[in-house]
Structures are given as structure tokens and as C-alpha cells.
Amino acid sequence: MNVLAFVFKSLVTGVRTINRKYATPQIEMTLFVKVCLLTLRLYLFLLVGLMAYKFTVSLK
Amino acid sequence: MTQTGPISAGKLNIFARLFYQFRRSAKALRIFAVIAGPGIIVMVADNDAGGITTYTVTGAKYGNHLLWFLILLGPVAYFVREMTVRLGAVTKRGHAEAIFSAFGSFWGWFSLLDLVLTDWLTMITEFIGMTAAMSIFGVPAWITVIGCWLVMGAMILTGRYWTWEKLALVFCVGNLIYIPAAFMVQPSLPDIVRNSLVPHFPPGGFTNDLFFLLMANIGTTIAPWMLFFQQSSVVDKGMQEKDISFGQWDTAIGSFLTVIVATFLIIVCAKLLPGKPVESAAEAAIQIMPMNKYVGMIIALGLFDAGLLGAICISLASSWAFGEVFGWAHSLNQKIQEAPWFYAYYFFDLVLAGTVVLIPKAPLVLITLFVQVIATTLLPTALVFLILLLNDQQTMGKYVNTTWQNIANISIVIVIIVVSTIYGVSTLFPNLLQ
Numbered sequence: 001m002n003v004l005a006f007v008f009k010s011l012v013t014g015v016r017t018i019n020r021k022y023a024t025p026q027i028e029m030t031l032f033v034k035v036c037l038l039t040l041r042l043y044l045f046l047l048v049g050l051m052a053y054k055f056t057v058s059l060k
Numbered sequence: 061m062t063q064t065g066p067i068s069a070g071k072l073n074i075f076a077r078l079f080y081q082f083r084r085s086a087k088a089l090r091i092f093a094v095i096a097g098p099g100i101i102v103m104v105a106d107n108d109a110g111g112i113t114t115y116t117v118t119g120a121k122y123g124n125h126l127l128w129f130l131i132l133l134g135p136v137a138y139f140v141r142e143m144t145v146r147l148g149a150v151t152k153r154g155h156a157e158a159i160f161s162a163f164g165s166f167w168g169w170f171s172l173l174d175l176v177l178t179d180w181l182t183m184i185t186e187f188i189g190m191t192a193a194m195s196i197f198g199v200p201a202w203i204t205v206i207g208c209w210l211v212m213g214a215m216i217l218t219g220r221y222w223t224w225e226k227l228a229l230v231f232c233v234g235n236l237i238y239i240p241a242a243f244m245v246q247p248s249l250p251d252i253v254r255n256s257l258v259p260h261f262p263p264g265g266f267t268n269d270l271f272f273l274l275m276a277n278i279g280t281t282i283a284p285w286m287l288f289f290q291q292s293s294v295v296d297k298g299m300q301e302k303d304i305s306f307g308q309w310d311t312a313i314g315s316f317l318t319v320i321v322a323t324f325l326i327i328v329c330a331k332l333l334p335g336k337p338v339e340s341a342a343e344a345a346i347q348i349m350p351m352n353k354y355v356g357m358i359i360a361l362g363l364f365d366a367g368l369l370g371a372i373c374i375s376l377a378s379s380w381a382f383g384e385v386f387g388w389a390h391s392l393n394q395k396i397q398e399a400p401w402f403y404a405y406y407f408f409d410l411v412l413a414g415t416v417v418l419i420p421k422a423p424l425v426l427i428t429l430f431v432q433v434i435a436t437t438l439l440p441t442a443l444v445f446l447i448l449l450l451n452d453q454q455t456m457g458k459y460v461n462t463t464w465q466n467i468a469n470i471s472i473v474i475v476i477i478v479v480s481t482i483y484g485v486s487t488l489f490p491n492l493l494q
Contacts (some may be wrong), residue, residue, distance in 0.1 A: 014386055019165045027162040027452050037163070044170075047437055047484070054488045055276055 078219040091306060097225040098293040099145065099307060101373065102286050103137065103314025106233040107321050108370025109189025110182070110431075111280040112341045112363050115322045118273055119329025120338040124247075124255040125262035127323055129274065132259075133281045134319040136472050138312055140443070143450050143469060144287050145307035146319040146459050148294030151449075156381035159445050162455065167441070172385055174438040179378040181431045183413035186374065188424050190368035191417055195351075195416040204364075205414040212372055212410055216403065220297050221392040228372060235321050241358040242324040245331040252327060275483035281318075282476055283376045283477050284438040287446060290455035292380035296391050301459065325362070328355060371410070379406040436484025440477040447473055 027033060078378075107115070118126055144155065151158055157174065160168030189402045190208060191201040215227050262270065299307055329344060332351055341363045349356035376392075382405050383390020389399035396403045416422055447469060450461045461469065 007481060016161070018168075018385060022160045022165045023195055025164040026454075027448065028454060032451075033448055036448060037167075040441055043440060043481075046435060047481075050485060050488060051433065058246055 075319055091303075095441050097229065097310065098290050098297060098299075099141065099310030099312075100314040101225065101228045101232060101369075102141065102290045102293070102316065103311065103318040104235045104321065105289075105366075105369045106137065106281060106283070106286060106318045107235055107366055108182075108280075109341070109363060109367035109372075110370075110428075112189070112325065112366045113324070114273075114276045114280045115325045116329050116341040116344040117338055118189040118277060119326035120333035120336050120344060121273065122262040122270070123334055124252055124327060125260065126274070126277070127252065127256040127326060130258045130277065130322050130326065131256055131319055133277065134315045136476075137281050137318060138280075138315040139465075139468050139472055140282055140446070140476075141286065141311045141315070142308055143446050143461075145289040145294055145299075145311055146304055146456070147446065147449055148291040149299045149301050149304050149307060150456055150459050152295055153291075154295055154380050154384040155442065155446075157289040157384035158291070158449060159442075160385055162449055162452070163445060167445070168385065171438065171441060171445070174434070174441075175284060175288055175381055176378050178328055178431065178434050178438050179374045180409060180413055181427055181434060182283070182285060183199070183371055183374050183409065184416050184424070184427050185431055186367040186371040187414050187417040188428070189341065190364050190371070192340065193345070193364035193367065195358075196342060196345055202418055205418055208368060208371065209410055209414060212369070212375065213371065213407065216376075216392060216406060217396060219393070219395045224392050225293075225297070228369065231365055231369045231372070232317075235362065235369065236317070237326060237358050237362045237365065238321055238324040239267055241362075242327045242357050244355055244358075245328055246353065247327050247331045256323070272483075272486065275479050277487075278476060278479050279483050281436070282439065282443075282480075284435055284442050285374050287442050288381055289373050289377035292377065296380065296393070298337040304459065325359075328359070338474070371413070375409045375413075378409055379403075433484045433487050436480050439480050443473045443476060463475045 065263060115130075118130075139359070147158060148154070150312045153161065154174050156168070159171045187205060187208070191204045194204040195201065215224055218227075264270075294307060328348075332348050332355065333344060336347065338347065341359060345359035345363065347356075348359060379402050380390055382388070383399070383402045386401070388401040390402040391399065394402070416427075417424070447461075447466075449455055450469070451466065453460050
């Protein structure tokens with residue numbers, strides 16, 4: 001149990017460190033980059049939505 | 061005497077220049093032999109178990125009619141992979157780390173976790189291919205799985221990237237086994253030349269089945285793990301900016317080989333299984349056995365080799381990505397004591413994927429379909445990030461994409477995104493294209 005708690009704690013600490021390290025995107029945020037990232041977000045929302053819909057329909 | 065002087069000097073000059081050119085070429089060849097590897101390995105591994113199945117079905121269903129399409133995919137694969145070579149050599153970072161650094165932790169975590177899931181599912185499909193291939197020779201699945209674990213484990217425990225790479229190249233040579241198979245079936249050369257050079261649709265025209273198979277062929281040419289693998293291996297190998305041109309040649313030769321292997325496999329299946337319903341490469345091998353025992357065996361052995369090579373690369377792609385992001389030691393040049401987490405993840409991935417195949421009644425068909433859908437969520441992001449990074453002056457300096465590279469790469473990426481999305485969505489909703 002102690003080992004599991006240690007591994008979990010190390011993992012959480014590691015993730016927090018990574019989040020701090022990469023908190024600020026280094027790429028120059030031009031309009032083109034912003035549009036691409038927004039499009040990607042919308043694309044992924046749509047795709048995940050389709051998957052969720054398919055999963056729900058399959059369960060029924 | 062007055063005439064021979066200048067002539068001798070002229071002759072000497074020509075020989076000196078020829079000798080200089082020879083020395084220069086020999087030196088370039090030696091450097092290339094040292095630097096070549098990542099491009100060839102990733103491109104040949106591109107013909108993994110899933111790829112071999114796709115080419116088998118293509119050949120059986122449409123004969124040689126789609127050879128021209130496959131040849132077109134060679135340059136497509138080259139242009140995309142060449143960008144990872146430049147990015148890796150310039151930034152000295154793997155693709156996962158480059159995404160974290162450039163786009164922040166949200167996109168970084170999304171790419172990393174998606175890669176891990178996609179790689180793990182793809183690994184399962186490689187094990188499915190390997191066990192199916194060896195079952196043709198009467199080898200039980202558990203022996204195949206354990207044998208693969210041992211081979212793949214032994215390959216990375218050498219503690220040297222160079223040794224691992226040369227062993228992987230041996231498996232790449234194994235992938236060329238389809239070339240003699242094609243000569244053994246004696247196909248019609250004029251038919252092959254005509255179908256390779258003249259773009260056309262097979263008899264029956266453009267149907268939904270044809271569209272699905274074209275998408276599958278594109279999907280097997282560019283998979284997300286390949287981008288991550290090639291960039292990480294370029295970094296692990298220690299390629300510098302001055303080596304980029306050699307890396308480009310390496311990738312070009314790999315692209316050529318991948319098309320050659322696929323073409324010869326299609327030729328074999330077109331000749332021996334014309335119009336026959338084939339679902340997988342293993343099934344094709346079984347159907348070919350009564351017609352030509354040796355060719356059937358070659359198809360099975362090639363499938364095993366393709367699965368093994370794919371599994372070798374995919375498991376490393378994930379381990380490298382985790383190592384880069386978590387800051388673990390993550391080089392094949394480090395021994396197991398020096399990079400314990402890197403090797404632990406590698407073996408964890410390997411054992412987990414192999415074990416799934418051994419579970420009785422595991423939903424293997426569902427997993428195979430799921431790979432295509434999950435890959436659709438990762439491939440567009442990885443490709444778009446690649447384009448954005450290659451256009452970032454601050455990141456790439458003088459190696460930033462030129463206008464012509466952008467025209468070619470952005471066009472290719474848009475087509476791949478559209479096609480892979482349709483492919484993924486039509487896998488979710490099979491009646492969509494009816």
C-alpha cells in the first residue's frame with residue numbers, strides 16, 4: 001500500500017512539474033497558429049462527440 | 061617535348077579530379093552508411109501487419125489496377141517524414157517534447173496520452189498478425205508471443221543504439237521477401253507497367269469499397285506513431301543539422317523500399333488470388349498454400365516479420381515519448397540501470413499488448429477497428445503541429461519550410477486529414493458511405 005501511495009505521489013508531483021515547465025507555449029502565437037489550434041479543438045470536439053454518440057447507441 | 065608537357069599535365073589534372081571525386085563520393089557514402097537507419101526502418105516498418113493485410117486485400121480485390129496509386133503514396137510519405145528529420149536534427153527534441161514545449165501542456169498531454177493509447181492498440185494488432193502468421197506453421201500463439209518478447213527484449217538490452225538499429229535493419233531486409241515471391245508467380249510485365257504508369261480506376265469504377273480501400277492504403281502509409289518514432293530516433297542517434305541531407309536520403313530510400321515491398325505483394329496477390337474474398341494476410345497465405353506452397357509460406361513469414369518490425373518501432377515510440385516528457389533517461393545508448401523507467405515502460409507496453417492477444421475471446425476485431433478511429437484523433441494534430449513547428453522561424457532558423465515545401469506539405473497534410481477523418485468516421489458508422 002505504501003509503495004502504491006509513493007508511486008501515485010511521485011506521478012502527481014511529476015505531472016505538476018511538467019505542467020509548470022510547459023505552462024507557456026514557446027511558439028510564436030500568430031493568427032495562423034491561433035486559427036489552426038482553434039480548428040483542431042473544434043475538430044476533436046466533433047470527433048469525440050461522434051464517438052460518444054456511437055458508444056451510447058451501441059449500449060442501447 | 062614541348063607538346064607532351066601540357067598534355068601530361070592535362071591528363072594528370074583529369075585523373076586528379078576523378079580521384080578527388082571518387083574520394084569525396086566514398087567519404088559521403090561512408091557517412092551515409094553511418095547516418096542511415098531511422099528513415100529506412102520507419103518506412104519499412106510502415107508496412108506493418110496492418111499494412112500487409114491492406115496490400116493483400118487490395119491485390120486480391122483489384123488486381124494490379126491500384127499500383128499507380130501506391131506509387132503516388134511514396135512521395136507523400138517522404139514529404140511528411142522529411143519534416144520530422146529536420147525538426148529532430150535542429151531542435152534535438154522528440155516529437156512529444158517538441159509539442160509540449162511549443163504548444164503547452166494541454167496539447168502535450170493530449171498528444172502523449174493519445175499516442176500511448178494508439179500505440180498500445182496498434183501493438184496488439186501487430187501481435188495478432190504475428191500469431192496468425194506463425195499459426196500457419198503450427199506454432200501456438202503463446203510460443204510466438206513469448207518468442208517475440210525475448211527477441212524484442214534482447215534487441216534493446218544491448219545498451220547501444222547502433223546495435224539495435226543494425227538488428228532492426230536485418231528485419232527490414234526480411235520485409236523484402238515479397239520481391240522473390242513476385243518473381244516466382246511470373247506475373248505479366250506489360251500489365252504491371254501499364255497499371256503502374258497510367259492512373260485509372262479498376263473495372264466497376266469508383267465504388268464505396270474502392271474508396272474505403274484507397275483510404276486504408278493512405279492510412280497505412282502515414283500513422284501517428286511513425287512521426288514520433290522517426291523524430292525520437294533521429295535525436296537518439298545524435299543527428300546534427302549538417303546531417304540533414306543524409307537523413308533526407310535515408311528517408312527517400314525508405315520511401316522507395318516501402319513502395320517496392322507493397323507493390324510486389326500486390327502483384328503476388330493479384331496473380332494468385334484474383335477476385336477472391338480475402339479478409340487478412342494470414343487468410344491469403346492459407347489460400348495460396350495449395351496453389352504455391354513456397355509463396356504461401358513467404359506471405360506468412362513476411363507477415364510475421366512485418367508485425368515484429370512494427371512492434372519493435374511502436375513500443376519504442378511510446379517509451380521515447382514518455383522519457384522525453386517526464387525527463388527520464390531515455391536513450392538506447394544507456395544501460396538498463398541508467399534508464400530504468402524507459403526500459404520498464406518498454407517492457408510493460410510489450411507484455412501488456414502480447415497478453416491481450418492470449419486472452420481467450422478477446423475482442424480482437426473490435427480492437428483492430430478501434431485503432432483506425434483513435435488514430436484519427438491523433439494524426440491530424442500531430443501533422444498540424446509538425447507544419448506549425450516547421451514554419452516557426454524561432455524554432456527552425458534557416459531550416460524553416462520554404463514556400464514550395466509548404467505548398468507540398470500543407471496540401472498533403474490537408475488530404476491526409478480529410479481522408480483519415482472519413483476513414484475513421486466510416487469505421488464508426490459503416491453505413492455512411494453506402
